[in-house]
Amino acid sequence: MQSRAGQLKRAGRTIAFVPTMGFLHEGHLSLMRIGRERADTLVASIFVNPTQFAPGEDFEAYPRDMQRDLAMARSVGVDIVFTPDDTMMYAQGFQTYVSLEELPRGLCGQSRPIFFRGVATVVAKLFNIVGPDIAVFGEKDFQQLAVIRRMVKDLNFGIEIVGGPTVREADGLAMSSRNAYLRPEERPAALSLHDALRQSQAMVRAGERRADAIIAAAERHIASFAVNTIDYIAIADPDTLEDMASVDRPARMALAVKVGATRLIDNMALGR
Numbered sequence: 001m002q003s004r005a006g007q008l009k010r011a012g013r014t015i016a017f018v019p020t021m022g023f024l025h026e027g028h029l030s031l032m033r034i035g036r037e038r039a040d041t042l043v044a045s046i047f048v049n050p051t052q053f054a055p056g057e058d059f060e061a062y063p064r065d066m067q068r069d070l071a072m073a074r075s076v077g078v079d080i081v082f083t084p085d086d087t088m089m090y091a092q093g094f095q096t097y098v099s100l101e102e103l104p105r106g107l108c109g110q111s112r113p114i115f116f117r118g119v120a121t122v123v124a125k126l127f128n129i130v131g132p133d134i135a136v137f138g139e140k141d142f143q144q145l146a147v148i149r150r151m152v153k154d155l156n157f158g159i160e161i162v163g164g165p166t167v168r169e170a171d172g173l174a175m176s177s178r179n180a181y182l183r184p185e186e187r188p189a190a191l192s193l194h195d196a197l198r199q200s201q202a203m204v205r206a207g208e209r210r211a212d213a214i215i216a217a218a219e220r221h222i223a224s225f226a227v228n229t230i231d232y233i234a235i236a237d238p239d240t241l242e243d244m245a246s247v248d249r250p251a252r253m254a255l256a257v258k259v260g261a262t263r264l265i266d267n268m269a270l271g272r
Contacts, residue, residue: 001082005043005131013040017132019123022046023063024072027167027175031136032076034164038134044073045082045126047089051097052118063180082130089125097121103150106241107143107254108265111231119144120151127157135159140166140174142254142267146241166266168194174266181262189225190259196221196233197268200253204270209246211235214253214270222257231256231263235270247271 008015016035020028028044035042046069053059066083073081097117103109104116127135137145149161167175171187172194182190196218203214215233222228233255235244244251247270254267 001043001080001084001129002131004080005129008041009131014134015039015041015043015130015132016134016136017126017130018042018044018078018136019126020044020046020069021048021062021177022069023065023177023180024069025167025175025177027138027140027164029072029076030167031138031164032073032078034162035134035136036077038136038162039132041079042077043080043082043130043132044078045084045130047082047084047122047126049089049118049122050086051090051121052115054112054114057112058178058181063177082126089122098124098151098155100147100150100154103143103147103241106243107232107234107236108256109143111256116144116147120147123148124151124155124157127152127159132159134162136162136164138166139163140176140266142238142252143241146239172198174264176264178262178264183260186227186260186262189227190262190264192222192225192228193255193257193264193266196255197253197266201268201270204247209248211243211245211247211251214247218253218255222255225259227260229258231258238269 016039018031018035048062050059098120099117109116137148145163152159152161173190200214200218218233222230235251235253237244238252250271252267253270256265
């Protein structure tokens with residue numbers, strides 16, 4: 001991959017890159033289409049990164065289907081798919097990690113304390129291997145997007161980071177590879193995440209500015225489904241991810257909820 005990227009660079013071709021953990025869906029493909037429009041060569045990676053999974057999380061069970069993924073990538077014009085294995089990415093004796101100080105502390109970082117160290121490390125490695133000019137990440141993973149943007153700025157990668165809008169299924173559920181875990185009877189409870197976000201947007205448009213009141217209403221709606229366990233609901237500054245007491249400027253509402261055994265996340269912009 002590094003050799004091929006070097007050849008492309010010497011030929012004057014620009015590279016757009018979409019890193020994924022596979023089990024692709026329309027959300028991933030939408031990011032690839034953005035990359036296809038923005039550069040001469042489109043590279044995607046498929047790698048289920050072990051360092052972002054804590055013990056007891058779903059690393060072994062994470063859905064995988066390489067042949068299906070390759071066909072889907074081909075369908076949207078991906079030129080190169082990079083598919084390393086664990087030993088390529090983390091050789092014996094590996095001991096170097098990338099950690100951010102502040103952005104990973106809140107939101108998902110509270111219940112997944114090693115997650116963003118694993119994400120930052122693997123993305124930094126992939127950037128060094130692929131050498132992209134542009135990299136595209138989904139806004140559904142809003143905290144991850146903020147972490148990557150900060151890392152790229154802090155470490156002078158010189159890569160343009162592009163955020164792609166959240167893609168939703170017909171009923172509003174944010175597309176995620178983990179949606180495959182949901183039982184049919186859990187679907188209405190899963191939809192409560194999107195419903196709560198839309199309800200919160202409506203409250204802000206109607207004049208409500210108190211973050212605690214907006215969050216309390218969202219909590220009531222989501223908790224009305226017995227299978228739901230709320231991890232967090234927050235209204236945060238879109239850049240710093242610090243909690244906001246009042247929606248008196250653009251804000252991002254983010255939440256994580258365990259629907260049965262499946263942990264789902266979603267987010268939406270609030271404010272004027």
